Amino acid sequence: MTDLLRRYSDTLTALSREGLLRRLPDTDTAADLLDFSGNDYLGLAHRPELVEAAAEAGRRFGAGATGSRLLSGNTPLHEAFEARIARDKGAEAALVFSSGYQANAAAIAALLDKGALGAEPLVFADRLNHASMHLGCTLAGARQLRYRHLDLAHLQALLEQHADDNRPKAILSETVFGMDGDLADVAQLQALSLRSGALLYLDEAHATGVFGPHGYGLAETIELAPSTVVMGTLSKALGVSGGYVACSGLVRDYLINRAGGFIFSTAPSPLVLGAALCAWEMLPGLGPERAALLERAERLRVALRGLGLDTGASTTQIVPVLLGDPLRTVAARDELAARGIRVSAVRPPTVPQGTSRLRLGLSAAHTDQDMTRLVEALRAL
Numbered sequence: 001m002t003d004l005l006r007r008y009s010d011t012l013t014a015l016s017r018e019g020l021l022r023r024l025p026d027t028d029t030a031a032d033l034l035d036f037s038g039n040d041y042l043g044l045a046h047r048p049e050l051v052e053a054a055a056e057a058g059r060r061f062g063a064g065a066t067g068s069r070l071l072s073g074n075t076p077l078h079e080a081f082e083a084r085i086a087r088d089k090g091a092e093a094a095l096v097f098s099s100g101y102q103a104n105a106a107a108i109a110a111l112l113d114k115g116a117l118g119a120e121p122l123v124f125a126d127r128l129n130h131a132s133m134h135l136g137c138t139l140a141g142a143r144q145l146r147y148r149h150l151d152l153a154h155l156q157a158l159l160e161q162h163a164d165d166n167r168p169k170a171i172l173s174e175t176v177f178g179m180d181g182d183l184a185d186v187a188q189l190q191a192l193s194l195r196s197g198a199l200l201y202l203d204e205a206h207a208t209g210v211f212g213p214h215g216y217g218l219a220e221t222i223e224l225a226p227s228t229v230v231m232g233t234l235s236k237a238l239g240v241s242g243g244y245v246a247c248s249g250l251v252r253d254y255l256i257n258r259a260g261g262f263i264f265s266t267a268p269s270p271l272v273l274g275a276a277l278c279a280w281e282m283l284p285g286l287g288p289e290r291a292a293l294l295e296r297a298e299r300l301r302v303a304l305r306g307l308g309l310d311t312g313a314s315t316t317q318i319v320p321v322l323l324g325d326p327l328r329t330v331a332a333r334d335e336l337a338a339r340g341i342r343v344s345a346v347r348p349p350t351v352p353q354g355t356s357r358l359r360l361g362l363s364a365a366h367t368d369q370d371m372t373r374l375v376e377a378l379r380a381l
Protein backbone atom coordinates (compact mmCIF):
# COMPACT_ATOMS: atom_id res chain seq x y z
CA MET A 1 0.00 0.00 0.00
CA THR A 2 1.34 3.46 -0.80
CA ASP A 3 1.75 5.90 2.05
CA LEU A 4 -1.26 7.85 0.82
CA LEU A 5 -3.58 4.83 0.75
CA ARG A 6 -2.36 3.75 4.21
CA ARG A 7 -3.37 7.15 5.54
CA TYR A 8 -6.89 6.75 4.16
CA SER A 9 -7.07 3.34 5.78
CA ASP A 10 -5.81 4.72 9.13
CA THR A 11 -8.45 7.45 8.94
CA LEU A 12 -11.22 4.88 8.49
CA THR A 13 -9.87 2.79 11.37
CA ALA A 14 -9.83 5.83 13.66
CA LEU A 15 -13.38 6.80 12.66
CA SER A 16 -14.57 3.27 13.35
CA ARG A 17 -12.93 3.25 16.81
CA GLU A 18 -14.77 6.46 17.72
CA GLY A 19 -18.15 5.28 16.40
CA LEU A 20 -17.96 7.86 13.61
CA LEU A 21 -17.55 5.58 10.58
CA ARG A 22 -20.27 6.14 7.97
CA ARG A 23 -21.59 3.27 5.86
CA LEU A 24 -24.23 3.22 3.16
CA PRO A 25 -27.43 1.55 4.40
CA ASP A 26 -27.97 -2.03 3.30
CA THR A 27 -30.35 -1.88 0.32
CA ASP A 28 -31.48 -5.50 0.76
CA THR A 29 -33.08 -4.87 4.13
CA ALA A 30 -33.90 -1.16 3.80
CA ALA A 31 -37.15 -1.68 1.87
CA ASP A 32 -38.55 -3.86 4.66
CA LEU A 33 -37.93 -1.28 7.39
CA LEU A 34 -40.39 1.31 8.64
CA ASP A 35 -38.53 4.45 7.58
CA PHE A 36 -38.01 7.46 9.84
CA SER A 37 -34.66 8.37 8.29
CA GLY A 38 -35.85 10.38 5.28
CA ASN A 39 -36.97 13.91 4.48
CA ASP A 40 -40.02 13.00 2.40
CA TYR A 41 -42.13 15.02 4.84
CA LEU A 42 -45.29 15.09 2.71
CA GLY A 43 -44.95 11.56 1.35
CA LEU A 44 -44.67 12.88 -2.23
CA ALA A 45 -41.59 11.00 -3.46
CA HIS A 46 -43.58 7.98 -4.65
CA ARG A 47 -46.73 9.76 -5.80
CA PRO A 48 -47.71 8.62 -9.31
CA GLU A 49 -48.56 12.21 -10.34
CA LEU A 50 -44.91 13.20 -9.84
CA VAL A 51 -43.60 10.20 -11.78
CA GLU A 52 -46.02 10.97 -14.63
CA ALA A 53 -45.05 14.67 -14.60
CA ALA A 54 -41.39 13.64 -14.87
CA ALA A 55 -42.16 11.42 -17.84
CA GLU A 56 -44.22 14.14 -19.52
CA ALA A 57 -41.44 16.72 -19.03
CA GLY A 58 -38.95 14.18 -20.41
CA ARG A 59 -41.08 13.64 -23.49
CA ARG A 60 -41.29 17.40 -24.11
CA PHE A 61 -37.84 18.60 -23.10
CA GLY A 62 -35.62 15.49 -22.99
CA ALA A 63 -34.19 13.35 -20.21
CA GLY A 64 -31.23 15.67 -19.80
CA ALA A 65 -30.77 19.41 -20.24
CA THR A 66 -27.68 18.82 -22.48
CA GLY A 67 -25.69 21.75 -21.14
CA SER A 68 -25.49 24.57 -18.66
CA ARG A 69 -28.32 27.09 -18.60
CA LEU A 70 -26.04 29.65 -20.27
CA LEU A 71 -25.38 27.31 -23.19
CA SER A 72 -27.91 24.72 -24.37
CA GLY A 73 -29.71 23.88 -21.12
CA ASN A 74 -32.25 26.66 -20.74
CA THR A 75 -35.80 25.37 -21.38
CA PRO A 76 -39.24 26.94 -20.95
CA LEU A 77 -39.71 24.51 -18.04
CA HIS A 78 -36.75 25.98 -16.13
CA GLU A 79 -38.01 29.50 -16.73
CA ALA A 80 -41.63 28.69 -15.87
CA PHE A 81 -40.68 26.93 -12.63
CA GLU A 82 -38.51 29.85 -11.58
CA ALA A 83 -41.30 32.32 -12.29
CA ARG A 84 -43.63 30.19 -10.18
CA ILE A 85 -41.19 29.98 -7.27
CA ALA A 86 -40.60 33.73 -7.40
CA ARG A 87 -44.33 34.50 -7.39
CA ASP A 88 -45.11 32.10 -4.55
CA LYS A 89 -42.18 33.16 -2.40
CA GLY A 90 -43.06 36.83 -2.88
CA ALA A 91 -39.73 37.50 -4.60
CA GLU A 92 -38.96 39.22 -7.88
CA ALA A 93 -37.05 36.29 -9.29
CA ALA A 94 -35.71 32.80 -8.67
CA LEU A 95 -32.96 30.53 -9.93
CA VAL A 96 -32.87 26.72 -9.75
CA PHE A 97 -29.82 24.56 -9.11
CA SER A 98 -29.21 20.80 -9.38
CA SER A 99 -29.09 20.37 -5.61
CA GLY A 100 -29.58 22.37 -2.46
CA TYR A 101 -25.97 21.77 -1.54
CA GLN A 102 -24.88 23.23 -4.86
CA ALA A 103 -27.26 26.18 -4.47
CA ASN A 104 -25.80 27.10 -1.08
CA ALA A 105 -22.18 26.55 -2.03
CA ALA A 106 -22.49 28.49 -5.29
CA ALA A 107 -24.81 31.29 -4.25
CA ILE A 108 -23.15 32.06 -0.90
CA ALA A 109 -19.67 31.97 -2.44
CA ALA A 110 -20.79 34.46 -5.09
CA LEU A 111 -22.72 36.73 -2.71
CA LEU A 112 -19.72 36.97 -0.36
CA ASP A 113 -17.15 37.43 -3.10
CA LYS A 114 -14.48 39.89 -1.93
CA GLY A 115 -13.77 41.05 -5.46
CA ALA A 116 -17.35 42.14 -6.05
CA LEU A 117 -17.81 43.56 -2.54
CA GLY A 118 -14.51 45.43 -2.47
CA ALA A 119 -13.59 43.94 0.92
CA GLU A 120 -13.86 40.72 2.90
CA PRO A 121 -17.43 40.72 4.25
CA LEU A 122 -18.35 40.25 7.89
CA VAL A 123 -20.46 37.09 7.99
CA PHE A 124 -22.72 36.47 10.98
CA ALA A 125 -23.85 32.85 10.99
CA ASP A 126 -25.92 30.64 13.25
CA ARG A 127 -23.58 28.13 14.86
CA LEU A 128 -25.59 25.16 13.59
CA ASN A 129 -25.94 26.12 9.93
CA HIS A 130 -25.67 23.35 7.34
CA ALA A 131 -22.29 22.22 5.93
CA SER A 132 -23.15 23.60 2.47
CA MET A 133 -23.52 27.11 3.91
CA HIS A 134 -20.09 26.78 5.52
CA LEU A 135 -18.73 25.62 2.18
CA GLY A 136 -20.04 28.77 0.49
CA CYS A 137 -18.22 30.89 3.09
CA THR A 138 -15.04 28.86 2.73
CA LEU A 139 -15.10 29.18 -1.06
CA ALA A 140 -15.42 32.95 -0.68
CA GLY A 141 -12.59 32.98 1.88
CA ALA A 142 -14.98 34.67 4.32
CA ARG A 143 -14.47 34.12 8.03
CA GLN A 144 -17.69 33.54 9.95
CA LEU A 145 -18.64 35.18 13.23
CA ARG A 146 -20.80 32.44 14.71
CA TYR A 147 -23.63 33.39 17.02
CA ARG A 148 -25.17 30.97 19.49
CA HIS A 149 -27.84 28.80 17.91
CA LEU A 150 -31.07 30.84 17.41
CA ASP A 151 -29.82 33.43 19.92
CA LEU A 152 -30.77 36.66 18.16
CA ALA A 153 -29.75 38.72 21.20
CA HIS A 154 -26.23 37.36 20.67
CA LEU A 155 -26.48 38.17 16.94
CA GLN A 156 -27.62 41.69 17.76
CA ALA A 157 -24.75 42.15 20.21
CA LEU A 158 -22.25 41.02 17.55
CA LEU A 159 -23.81 43.35 14.98
CA GLU A 160 -23.61 46.27 17.43
CA GLN A 161 -20.01 45.40 18.23
CA HIS A 162 -19.22 45.80 14.52
CA ALA A 163 -21.58 48.72 13.87
CA ASP A 164 -18.71 51.08 12.97
CA ASP A 165 -17.07 48.57 10.66
CA ASN A 166 -17.78 49.64 7.10
CA ARG A 167 -17.20 46.26 5.52
CA PRO A 168 -20.23 44.65 3.84
CA LYS A 169 -22.21 42.41 6.20
CA ALA A 170 -24.27 39.26 5.74
CA ILE A 171 -26.37 37.13 8.08
CA LEU A 172 -26.83 33.42 7.31
CA SER A 173 -29.38 31.12 8.92
CA GLU A 174 -31.50 28.07 8.28
CA THR A 175 -35.20 28.65 9.00
CA VAL A 176 -36.06 25.11 10.15
CA PHE A 177 -32.86 23.53 11.44
CA GLY A 178 -32.39 20.14 9.83
CA MET A 179 -30.79 18.29 12.72
CA ASP A 180 -32.64 19.94 15.62
CA GLY A 181 -36.09 20.61 14.20
CA ASP A 182 -36.31 24.07 15.76
CA LEU A 183 -37.29 27.37 14.12
CA ALA A 184 -35.59 30.68 13.47
CA ASP A 185 -37.53 33.92 13.88
CA VAL A 186 -37.41 35.08 10.25
CA ALA A 187 -39.16 38.41 10.86
CA GLN A 188 -36.67 39.32 13.56
CA LEU A 189 -33.73 38.17 11.42
CA GLN A 190 -34.89 40.38 8.56
CA ALA A 191 -35.42 43.33 10.94
CA LEU A 192 -31.87 42.92 12.27
CA SER A 193 -30.46 42.63 8.76
CA LEU A 194 -32.21 45.80 7.63
CA ARG A 195 -31.14 47.74 10.73
CA SER A 196 -27.51 46.78 10.22
CA GLY A 197 -27.45 47.05 6.43
CA ALA A 198 -26.66 43.35 6.11
CA LEU A 199 -27.68 40.91 3.40
CA LEU A 200 -29.91 38.18 4.87
CA TYR A 201 -29.58 34.64 3.49
CA LEU A 202 -32.19 32.14 4.68
CA ASP A 203 -32.03 28.39 4.02
CA GLU A 204 -35.55 26.95 3.83
CA ALA A 205 -34.47 23.37 2.97
CA HIS A 206 -36.59 21.84 5.74
CA ALA A 207 -39.31 24.51 5.80
CA THR A 208 -40.28 24.38 2.12
CA GLY A 209 -43.47 22.36 1.82
CA VAL A 210 -44.10 22.18 5.56
CA PHE A 211 -44.39 25.79 6.79
CA GLY A 212 -46.08 28.95 5.55
CA PRO A 213 -49.78 29.49 4.87
CA HIS A 214 -49.46 27.78 1.46
CA GLY A 215 -46.49 25.58 2.28
CA TYR A 216 -43.91 27.76 0.52
CA GLY A 217 -41.73 28.13 3.61
CA LEU A 218 -41.40 30.26 6.72
CA ALA A 219 -40.30 33.28 4.71
CA GLU A 220 -43.78 33.29 3.15
CA THR A 221 -44.92 35.06 6.32
CA ILE A 222 -42.69 38.12 5.78
CA GLU A 223 -42.46 40.67 3.01
CA LEU A 224 -39.06 39.96 1.52
CA ALA A 225 -36.68 42.91 1.40
CA PRO A 226 -34.56 43.25 -1.78
CA SER A 227 -31.53 42.41 0.39
CA THR A 228 -33.08 39.12 1.57
CA VAL A 229 -32.17 35.97 -0.35
CA VAL A 230 -34.16 32.80 0.35
CA MET A 231 -32.78 29.44 -0.62
CA GLY A 232 -34.71 26.17 -0.50
CA THR A 233 -34.62 22.60 -1.75
CA LEU A 234 -36.80 20.51 -4.02
CA SER A 235 -35.35 17.39 -2.40
CA LYS A 236 -37.11 17.16 0.95
CA ALA A 237 -40.86 17.83 1.33
CA LEU A 238 -41.15 18.13 -2.46
CA GLY A 239 -39.86 14.58 -2.77
CA VAL A 240 -37.59 15.12 -5.79
CA SER A 241 -34.17 16.83 -5.92
CA GLY A 242 -32.67 20.22 -6.61
CA GLY A 243 -32.37 23.61 -5.01
CA TYR A 244 -33.55 27.14 -5.65
CA VAL A 245 -32.78 30.69 -4.66
CA ALA A 246 -35.61 33.27 -4.53
CA CYS A 247 -34.27 36.81 -4.67
CA SER A 248 -34.41 40.18 -6.40
CA GLY A 249 -33.97 40.37 -10.17
CA LEU A 250 -30.63 42.05 -9.58
CA VAL A 251 -29.34 39.21 -7.39
CA ARG A 252 -30.56 36.64 -9.94
CA ASP A 253 -28.64 38.43 -12.72
CA TYR A 254 -25.58 38.60 -10.46
CA LEU A 255 -25.76 34.86 -9.64
CA ILE A 256 -26.14 33.97 -13.33
CA ASN A 257 -22.87 35.81 -13.89
CA ARG A 258 -20.97 34.87 -10.76
CA ALA A 259 -22.23 31.60 -9.19
CA GLY A 260 -19.77 28.92 -10.34
CA GLY A 261 -22.10 26.01 -9.49
CA PHE A 262 -24.69 27.56 -11.80
CA ILE A 263 -22.40 28.60 -14.65
CA PHE A 264 -20.18 25.52 -14.88
CA SER A 265 -22.75 22.78 -14.30
CA THR A 266 -25.38 21.16 -16.51
CA ALA A 267 -28.87 22.53 -15.88
CA PRO A 268 -31.21 20.39 -13.73
CA SER A 269 -32.80 17.60 -15.76
CA PRO A 270 -36.30 18.28 -17.14
CA LEU A 271 -37.35 14.95 -15.58
CA VAL A 272 -36.48 16.30 -12.15
CA LEU A 273 -37.96 19.75 -12.69
CA GLY A 274 -41.17 18.32 -14.17
CA ALA A 275 -41.73 16.23 -11.05
CA ALA A 276 -40.69 19.05 -8.71
CA LEU A 277 -43.00 21.56 -10.38
CA CYS A 278 -45.87 19.08 -10.05
CA ALA A 279 -45.08 18.75 -6.31
CA TRP A 280 -44.77 22.54 -5.93
CA GLU A 281 -48.21 23.05 -7.48
CA MET A 282 -49.69 20.56 -5.00
CA LEU A 283 -48.40 22.45 -1.94
CA PRO A 284 -51.31 24.85 -1.33
CA GLY A 285 -53.72 21.89 -1.28
CA LEU A 286 -51.71 19.98 1.33
CA GLY A 287 -52.67 22.10 4.36
CA PRO A 288 -54.42 19.20 6.15
CA GLU A 289 -51.34 16.95 5.64
CA ARG A 290 -49.09 19.68 7.05
CA ALA A 291 -51.31 20.17 10.10
CA ALA A 292 -51.54 16.41 10.72
CA LEU A 293 -47.77 16.03 10.34
CA LEU A 294 -47.00 18.73 12.90
CA GLU A 295 -49.63 17.44 15.29
CA ARG A 296 -48.21 13.93 15.05
CA ALA A 297 -44.71 15.31 15.72
CA GLU A 298 -46.01 17.01 18.87
CA ARG A 299 -47.65 13.80 20.10
CA LEU A 300 -44.39 11.95 19.44
CA ARG A 301 -42.39 14.47 21.48
CA VAL A 302 -44.81 14.15 24.39
CA ALA A 303 -44.54 10.35 24.25
CA LEU A 304 -40.75 10.42 24.06
CA ARG A 305 -40.44 12.87 26.95
CA GLY A 306 -42.68 10.48 28.88
CA LEU A 307 -40.01 7.83 28.29
CA GLY A 308 -37.39 10.19 29.71
CA LEU A 309 -35.88 10.89 26.28
CA ASP A 310 -34.49 14.32 25.33
CA THR A 311 -36.00 15.78 22.13
CA GLY A 312 -34.16 19.09 22.45
CA ALA A 313 -35.99 22.21 21.24
CA SER A 314 -37.78 20.53 18.32
CA THR A 315 -41.16 21.99 17.37
CA THR A 316 -41.34 20.61 13.82
CA GLN A 317 -41.51 17.40 11.79
CA ILE A 318 -37.87 16.72 12.69
CA VAL A 319 -37.51 15.15 16.13
CA PRO A 320 -34.04 14.44 17.52
CA VAL A 321 -33.48 12.00 20.36
CA LEU A 322 -30.34 13.30 21.99
CA LEU A 323 -28.07 10.55 23.28
CA GLY A 324 -24.71 12.36 23.39
CA ASP A 325 -22.27 9.53 22.77
CA PRO A 326 -21.70 8.42 19.13
CA LEU A 327 -21.17 4.72 19.98
CA ARG A 328 -24.38 4.66 22.00
CA THR A 329 -26.20 6.41 19.14
CA VAL A 330 -25.01 3.86 16.56
CA ALA A 331 -25.97 0.99 18.89
CA ALA A 332 -29.46 2.47 19.35
CA ARG A 333 -29.88 2.89 15.58
CA ASP A 334 -28.83 -0.75 15.00
CA GLU A 335 -31.15 -2.00 17.72
CA LEU A 336 -34.08 -0.12 16.16
CA ALA A 337 -33.17 -1.60 12.76
CA ALA A 338 -33.26 -5.06 14.33
CA ARG A 339 -36.81 -4.19 15.41
CA GLY A 340 -37.73 -3.19 11.86
CA ILE A 341 -37.35 0.59 12.18
CA ARG A 342 -34.90 2.76 10.32
CA VAL A 343 -33.65 6.03 11.83
CA SER A 344 -30.51 8.09 11.26
CA ALA A 345 -27.65 8.13 13.75
CA VAL A 346 -26.33 11.68 13.45
CA ARG A 347 -22.86 12.23 14.84
CA PRO A 348 -20.02 14.77 14.64
CA PRO A 349 -19.02 16.46 12.42
CA THR A 350 -22.66 16.81 11.29
CA VAL A 351 -23.60 17.91 14.83
CA PRO A 352 -21.36 19.31 17.62
CA GLN A 353 -19.36 16.96 19.87
CA GLY A 354 -21.41 15.48 22.69
CA THR A 355 -24.74 15.92 20.87
CA SER A 356 -24.97 12.70 18.84
CA ARG A 357 -28.58 11.81 18.29
CA LEU A 358 -31.11 9.67 16.56
CA ARG A 359 -32.91 11.83 14.02
CA LEU A 360 -36.56 11.03 13.42
CA GLY A 361 -37.95 12.52 10.21
CA LEU A 362 -41.74 12.31 10.14
CA SER A 363 -43.82 12.04 7.02
CA ALA A 364 -47.47 12.56 6.16
CA ALA A 365 -47.27 9.01 4.79
CA HIS A 366 -46.74 7.55 8.29
CA THR A 367 -49.79 6.09 9.99
CA ASP A 368 -50.82 6.18 13.67
CA GLN A 369 -49.81 2.52 13.80
CA ASP A 370 -46.33 3.42 12.51
CA MET A 371 -46.00 6.02 15.26
CA THR A 372 -47.01 3.49 17.92
CA ARG A 373 -44.43 1.03 16.60
CA LEU A 374 -41.74 3.72 16.75
CA VAL A 375 -42.53 4.70 20.34
CA GLU A 376 -42.67 1.05 21.46
CA ALA A 377 -39.30 0.35 19.83
CA LEU A 378 -37.76 3.39 21.52
CA ARG A 379 -39.27 2.32 24.84
CA ALA A 380 -37.50 -1.03 24.51
CA LEU A 381 -34.05 0.51 23.96
Ligand SMILES: Cc1ncc(COP(=O)(O)O)c(C=O)c1O
Nearest residue numbers: 099100101130178205233235242
Ligand atom coordinates in the same frame (compact mmCIF):
# COMPACT_ATOMS: atom_id res chain seq x y z
C1 LIG B 1 -30.29 22.95 5.78
C2 LIG B 1 -29.90 22.25 4.52
N1 LIG B 1 -29.51 22.98 3.47
C3 LIG B 1 -29.15 22.41 2.31
C4 LIG B 1 -29.15 21.03 2.16
C5 LIG B 1 -28.73 20.43 0.88
O1 LIG B 1 -29.84 20.11 0.11
P1 LIG B 1 -29.83 18.95 -0.97
O2 LIG B 1 -30.01 17.68 -0.23
O3 LIG B 1 -30.96 19.29 -1.86
O4 LIG B 1 -28.51 19.00 -1.67
C6 LIG B 1 -29.56 20.24 3.22
C7 LIG B 1 -29.60 18.76 3.05
O5 LIG B 1 -29.34 17.99 3.87
C8 LIG B 1 -29.94 20.85 4.44
O6 LIG B 1 -30.30 20.12 5.49
